[in-house]
Amino acid sequence: MSQTIVDEKEKQRHFILNENLWKVMAELSWPAIIAMVLYGLNTVISAVFVGRFVGETALAGVSLAYPLTQISIGLGSLIGVGAGAVLSIAIGRQDKNIQERLLGNVNVLSLIVTVVYMVLGLAFSMQLVKMMGGAGEVLLLGDIYFRITVMGAFFWIYGLAANMIVRAEGKMKSAAVMMGIGLIADVLANYLFVVVLDLGVEGSAWATNIGMLIYTLLGWIYFSQGFASFKTKTFSLCRDASLIKSILSLGASTLIMIVMTLVQGVVVFNVLAKYGTVSDIAFYGVVYRVFTFLLMPIIGLMRAMQPVVGINYGAGQYERVISSYKIFTVASVLLTVPFWIISMVAPEFVLGLMLPDQLFTGTQLMYFWIYMAVIPLLSAVFMAMTFFPSIDKGKPAAMIGITRQLIFYIPVMLILPQKIGVSGIYWGSLAIDAVIVLWTSIMVKREFTRLRTKDQPTTLSA
Template identity: 35%
Template sequence: MAGRPDLLNDNLWRIAMRLSPPGILGMLMISINSLIDSIYLGNLVGADAFAGVSLLFPLTLVISAATGLIAAGSGSVLSRAIGAGNVEVQRKVIPNLLALALIFSVVLMAAGLLFTDGLVALMGGQGEVLETGRTYFGAYVYSIFFSIYGLSANGLIRAEGKVKEAMNYTMISVVLNLLTTPLFITVFSMGVAGAAWSSVLSMGIYSLLTSWYFIGGRSSFNTGRFGIRIERAIIKDVISVGTSSLSMQLSNVVRQFFLFRLVAAYGTNHDIAFFGAAFRLFTFVSVPAMGLLQPLQPVIGINFGAGKWQRCGDTIKIFRLGAIGLTLLLLAPIIIFPEAVVSIMIPGEKLLEGELHNLRLIFLAMPWLPIASTGIIFFQATGKGWLAITMPVARQLILFVPLVLLLSLKAGIDGIYYALAIENMAYAIVVQLLLRKELKKLSPMTGLSAG
């Protein structure tokens, strides 16, 4: 085990112990990056700036949705090709990834530049909150290509099982952003826009580093020529699987739109700032757990491509247990000291006991997230795009929207938090039932446990 783990043959616990820490650290750095940006805005600019940028969550999720489509689809195609030893497909992945990144970036940048004011106003921002949100988003759109291409290409490094290398590039970008954001905000007197321009710079460097990795021949698969190509068979496979991630992200856009609009309708600027802080804390806890699950996709994809279905089922159990344990560990300080944690982001804001209760409520539902996530990752990695597409959309339409509208109507702001807790648990149960059904289809041939 001195070198890179053998995903087809090595002990699964040893693979998890080798590959998960880099994934956790990489995603934790991203999570800390978002959290520190919030602290910078709340402390260096003010609570209204924090609220204004918080309102942009649904809009930035559209960019994440495009990234997720390309990254998840390309990663699944690549890992299955590696498992099957298909060099021809391996050589076509990067050129088609570049083409998709350019297409999505041009469309989203044009929309962002043309409709910035209307998009921010649509989210419910008014007065100073509206102005700060508009200022931030007007600069943030210039990072769109770097975000989509850089994160998607970095996903290929993870898809070949080299999670540590992927983490290293992520850490460089994050540290750069953490160092330059306060400089741009205060020293260069750029205010809220400084936080956005810092992201543009760091993501640009991130993209260059990832490109250098492939051009320099450091990857373990045959990358072919580093160019731009559109090939129907590859694009179709990427979109087939990647659409699941796209639907999941776009459904989250709808989700966040509803949430922030309802918070703005039932509450005050303080409520928006508090909900924004809760949302960022939720991300801070969930992202590292997702980092632990990063190796799950290539391990399942490569073993599925090689016909080792029993190993796929065993992998799910091992990584799921690890993710639940990590989530519980990160939850502890927030559950015990909620007021102290929130006050770091929005200092000087008086927090009510009911708000702290709501914060604890949604965080206690978080251990259910790895159950749902491992199921969706299995569907993506094995090419079952229709399941991975259907579940996130059905979640929002059947569970989330009815619950959040009904409970907010009955209980106002408090109802929003209750709806989130109930919906997270119900969704995990449904995904687990579908996962068991898919595993049972393989069990007659392999003796695979569906548990």
């Protein structure tokens, strides 16, 4: 490839294929991490405003509804991760035809899954929140929150999918700016609806929808104004069976992971309702949100790795694909550890952001420490969840999600709390994640061996 690249939009591809991987990681990761931290704050904002300005019962209701709202996130990720993987590989192979047809198929998928989700979500809202363990006032508040988020489902689904496609180009800065603007809108709307207008849980849900609407509008602007690195038809509708199949197969692992997380939520909250109190439900809801937020830097690096692995795989640079996984995983651990240490040293401060004026017991702090203990090691798992789809292999990533939640999590959560009570939730989670880290590492190592024995085409100059 010529050292002088005339087309500005080709520079990103050249950078990913040829530059030092540590430099590529650093260049792409910081905006991706910022984007995911901002996105993670979106999931915390509602809890902060509801917990501080509405009350513990309202927070318990929102906590019950939170796993259900992740269905829309899962559907957006299904489309976004799948389309992003297809796009990255197409960029690596310089397949302009697939690049041009991509958005039309994304639009069709977004509309279809939104309609199905809204019909089912609105029809069975109360039953779903009840299934999570809701009862009495907690059930009513959770139902209100969930129904309103379902009404804004298209913006949750398309907004996230569009942002993931932008990241798949390697345009992490653009994705981060979109996330930042959406977060500001979410915070301002929450303040207006919850604090100023005193609309409570209902106001917080509408505020979150507004943030997602902003994501969608920014995605449309990005694609329609020619900012994308590929030819786009922003509002086109295409139904290409082979392309849709690729998008769904490569994005399925992310949806499975999120659906399995919902199953986890159903089991855990029902266990808490059976063996614990409203305070236990609210506390677990806060711990889980902190846990999710601390994963955001890992997920940011994971998103940054996707175009690097996908584009290099599409170009046949398999050794560079392997090196990318290793470098991003190491960087993820190094980045996560400082934040993890802060949360472990000062848990009262972190938990107090959502449960103010509460004196946490020694038992609760122990639960928090147990649940957070394995976070640094999860880098290997999350990187693998992106690594496999990026090399056109969605099944191994799906296996990781299904094995963790279905084979391990449900049986452990049904049995262990019967023996040792609420603490079984926290100890069980720690043990399961430790096993999954080990198993995932073995799977990745085997894939490295396969890639190294694969016949390699002529690679681009390093």
